Amino acid sequence: MDKIIYLDHAATTPVDEQVLKEMIPYFTTNFGNPSSVYSIGKGNRKKIDKAKKQIADSIGCLPEEIYITSCGSESDNLAIKGIAKANKSKGRHIITSKIEHPAVLETCKKLEAEGFDVTYINVDEKGIIKLDELKRSIRRDTILISIMYANNEIGTIQPIEEIGQIARKNNIYFHTDCVQAVGNIKINAKKQNIDSISISAHKFYGPKGTGALFIRSGIPFMRELDGGHQEKNKRAGTENVAGIIGMGKAIEIADENLEEYNKRLKFLRDLYVKSVIDKIQYIHINGDMKNRLPGNSNISFLGIRGATLVEELDKRGICASSGSACSAGIIQPSNVILATGCKRNIAESSLRITFGRENTVEDVRYLVDCISDIVDKYRN
Numbered sequence: 051m052d053k054i055i056y057l058d059h060a061a062t063t064p065v066d067e068q069v070l071k072e073m074i075p076y077f078t079t080n081f082g083n084p085s086s087v088y089s090i091g092k093g094n095r096k097k098i099d100k101a102k103k104q105i106a107d108s109i110g111c112l113p114e115e116i117y118i119t120s121c122g123s124e125s126d127n128l129a130i131k132g133i134a135k136a137n138k139s140k141g142r143h144i145i146t147s148k149i150e151h152p153a154v155l156e157t158c159k160k161l162e163a164e165g166f167d168v169t170y171i172n173v174d175e176k177g178i179i180k181l182d183e184l185k186r187s188i189r190r191d192t193i194l195i196s197i198m199y200a201n202n203e204i205g206t207i208q209p210i211e212e213i214g215q216i217a218r219k220n221n222i223y224f225h226t227d228c229v230q231a232v233g234n235i236k237i238n239a240k241k242q243n244i245d246s247i248s249i250s251a252h253k254f255y256g257p258k259g260t261g262a263l264f265i266r267s268g269i270p271f272m273r274e275l276d277g278g279h280q281e282k283n284k285r286a287g288t289e290n291v292a293g294i295i296g297m298g299k300a301i302e303i304a305d306e307n308l309e310e311y312n313k314r315l316k317f318l319r320d321l322y323v324k325s326v327i328d329k330i331q332y333i334h335i336n337g338d339m340k341n342r343l344p345g346n347s348n349i350s351f352l353g354i355r356g357a358t359l360v361e362e363l364d365k366r367g368i369c370a371s372s373g374s375a376c377s378a379g380i381i382q383p384s385n386v387i388l389a390t391g392c393k394r395n396i397a398e399s400s401l402r403i404t405f406g407r408e409n410t411v412e413d414v415r416y417l418v419d420c421i422s423d424i425v426d427k428y429r430n
């Protein structure tokens with residue numbers, strides 16, 4: 051096998067060459083601590099400020115409303131725990147959805163153990179949250195709504211504007227996990243009434259280990275990581291200067307090329323889905339084909355476990371993913387697909403393919419041929 055075909059861009063993306071080029075000097079010559087008073091330190095502080103402006107410009111907020119973190123999970127933790135703990139005198143009720151990433155679900159569980167009350171909203175058969183249920187769940191003590199912008203498994207995009215309006219009308223803070231959305235969807239925190247956004251650089255061709263959190267100014271939130279006074283006293287730790295510079299550059303590139311990239315991703319994704327429909331029987335398409343991330347596809351191939359498909363594809367040089375996880379030797383079906391009302395056999399047999407900038411039509415053809423062979427082999 052001479053070539054790897056990478057089709058798991060929702061898991062992570064390679065670092066863009068231009069991004070890497072901007073980052074390299076900050077590991078070696080420009081290594082100063084941004085809190086230092088000498089010039090190689092102060093210069094790096096300016097670079098961090100520039101990156102915050104690049105991020106803020108991308109999501110329609112102010113640079114001073116951006117806090118740097120280490121990843122999307124940290125951003126989710128800081129936003130949800132931070133806002134909940136700082137506002138608990140107003141109420142202890144939080145609303146989220148059943149299809150959030152574990153970074154949100156586990157954070158909510160932790161808060162439940164600490165005396166908060168969490169409502170988990172259902173989704174419909176396409177994976178879209180039920181707005182009526184959201185409205186009905188609001189209580190006098192609701193302080194926070196946390197609903198993801200786009201789902202990591204089935205790519206479904208939520209009605210964020212409507213959720214923002216509901217939250218604003220009811221005077222509730224609205225956090226959205228945008229880890230899968232940033233770089234794929236144009237977001238505007240102000241126009242969409244969003245109070246808090248989680249971001250992770252490695253999902254849009256930036257480096258791993260770098261994330262960001264937007265929290266609208268004036269919203270009280272408590273820090274999670276104690277120590278120095280970095281990030282306006284909200285998150286201690288010497289800044290990952292190279293990573294932050296890379297995140298700023300990566301978000302700028304994604305924004306400048308958003309339309310072109312999306313058109314291409316959508317073309318490859320649609321070609322893949324159509325080819326599968328034409329060639330393979332007994333499939334189930336998970337998620338919504340309209341309100342969906344451009345490069346995301348999630349199809350269940352009945353009778354074959356998703357994990358088996360992923361292993362077989364790997365033998366053929368293809369990196370893909372399945373929503374089902376193997377825990378202690380037992381296959382756990384995708385909780386996201388189960389939440390859409392699908393039966394266990396569908397949730398166990400899903401294959402997530404997420405296209406990226408470097409993929410080609412030849413990759414799609416090879417992928418469909420491989421899946422077709424594997425399906426034949428296992429169904430027979």
Ligand code: PLP
Nearest residue numbers: 121122123151153202229230250
């Ligand atoms: N939220 C969503 C929707 C994700 O897809 C992910 C990662 O896959 C995360 C949060 C966590 O991000 P990170 O891996 O940067 O911690």
